[in-house]
Amino acid sequence: MRCLPCALVEPTYTCTALPPAYIARGSPCRADCGVALGSTSLLTGHGAAPEASEQPPDRARRRPCLAPSPVRSPRYARCMHRPTISESEIRKEQDNKGERCDVRAMDADAGPERYGCAHYRRKCKIRAPCCGEVFDCRHCHNEAKDSLEVSIQDRHVVPRHDIKLVICSLCNKEQDVQQDCSNCGACLGKYFCAKCNFFDDDVSKNQFHCDGCGICRTGGAENFYHCDKCGCCYTSLLKDSHHCVDRAMHHNCPVCIEYLFDSTKAISVLHCGHTIHLECLYEMRTHQQFSCPVCLRSACNMSDIWQKLDQEVAASPMPAIYQKKMIWILCNDCGMTSNVHFHILAHKCPGCSSYNTRQTRGDPAACSRV
Template identity: 55%
Template sequence: MEMEASSPNQRLRFGKMGFGCQHYRRRCRIRAPCCNEVFPCRHCHNEAVNLLSNPFDRHELVRQDVKQVICSVCDTEQPVAQVCSNCGVNMGEYFCKICNFFDDDTEKGQFHCHDCGICRVGGRENFFHCKKCGSCYSVALRDNHTCVENSMQHHCPICYEYLFDSLKDTTVMKCGHTMHCECYDEMIKRDKYCCPICSKSVIDMSRAWKRIDEEIEATPMPEDYRYKKVWILCNDCNDTTEVYFHIIGQKCSHCKSYNTRTIAPPEFPQ
């Protein structure tokens, strides 16, 4: 049970981290303009209404459309504002009037990115907005990533959750495409080393290619098939070339990758 605040300054801190949901700690709830129902936050709304829906046909609450909030301390419904008009409680230590967003846990380092149009976490000094990719990335990726237009404006290719405003950490692969970090790690654990979107290798595969070289050298093809050729497309460098067919794999003559696919099969003797 919380004690009543005795001064204006104390009232601003009244209930800090004592209210909220699994997504945010805050001292207010929101009224969803789309269904007129009350939820702790927009994520709670989205989870409730999309529990059994198709991931590609989801109904999302638009944060900027929220007009009314309900103070969790005095239950007063009112227009969106940081301070309750009735009891004076601060409904969130961090407040963004553009996103209608409240959060008490300021250690997250919340900041509003005007280019993204939403609030991000992690500290403004640790991120930059890539204009071509259309999203905020870690400063470690400045001039150090492959740009893909609107790379975050799609669903994770593994779990199909929309990436742009996902609460989960995301990673940028060598090819420039993005996915959740946890989905990427699970993919690597299952020995899947190609981007699910473009099929390019996502890690350095040179050692694996060397092992395939050795395996091919130790496994000669029968005489009737030894000089058969096949046209291949390399997923890593997009080069198209004609190479000798081998049952183990076809090596790109340009970048030496075995991440290739056959586009014209060889003709075998009857």
């Protein structure tokens, strides 16, 4: 049943014997609208009682008037537990909610997460000296100006050492490169390097400037050292164990073709000395590729795999027609050329016991090391 002034549905007083136009005597409206419902009030005439002689239909006298069971009427339970709130209290609650939202928005705006970009958190932007446009950082510039959507003639990257102007994100003051804004005094970056014009508010990265590389790196200066022959910084754990390669990081990743020297992604140094993105190395392993994509040497310690291959080869003898067949192989790990028995599974290098070999044609004079 429904109270017209407040349009409140009240299944509590629904009578299963009476027609929908009638409700029971003395049924109060639960919306506290001040209207008392009469014994035979019509929904279309709220509060107006008909003549006393008016009676319900005959079928109503033959059926008992039963209130619906709470178990059979889920709406009954919801209406019984519905709190009574006045319109003024609702407006007051909405106003308080709006004030709390405004306070949270002000707190969010005041935090450092409002400024910066996906690469760095800081309170300044840069004006690229190459094209004169404003970007949040050099990576944002390079993504926009050195992408496949840009024509080859217009592609370029920003030279970080040539940046001369920055724009404060708080007051929009364009100024020379400096840590504090000359207009509002805001700190543009908690970490600031005047050598490579770098700002960053996230000091948890332990940034440091390497004079050998000429750029800032992360991880703490005490945990890295600069290799003059490789021309890049390596972890201190590799100081006496890595294989030096000239300008090891001054090239693109052999998998994703991204320039490695100033990449923000983690880089792994392989046993051969070549470098590759760590995520690209994991991607190769998921495809059962365990050799360096540059020189084909084993990218990690494969001794356990070689032992398993020994067992597989011993358990798979070749037919008699192939038992005397000899082939020339070249080992990708040690570079040794050997003449070994042919096997369908793999060929083992007699010099270093590696199965990372490939079949060649002819004698050693026809083979060359890659």
